[in-house]
């Protein structure tokens with residue numbers, strides 16, 4: 377196994393691809409996630425982190441998704457995105473504000489918040505977007 381992170385606040389199983397069990401994170405991504413969690417100082421529950429290409433297709437993820445463990449388009453070196461359960465308004469606002477301040481890009485959906493490190497790993501500008509219907 378390569379690149380199995382040892383993170384204080386996130387288990388291997390919640391980071392792993394549900395289909396393959398693989399954990400492959402972009403360099404520094406685990407550390408960035410830990411930093412966010414420590415500053416946030418509240419539980420962060422992930423619904424999606426690593427996705428193998430097969431799993432990403434299965435869940436109809438974007439073909440260039442930053443959840444991908446192996447990304448054909450971006451040389452990320454591994455997954456650099458997570459989805460966080462976030463239904464409470466205050467929790468969402470606090471998480472989004474903090475994440476933006478730590479140069480995460482943020483996608484807001486009705487019941488979760490997508491966080492990724494595109495500006496770090498893809499050279500893309502930081503964005504804040506909403507998942508429309």
Ligand SMILES: [Zn+2]
Nearest residue numbers: 457458459490
């Ligand atoms: Zn996502």
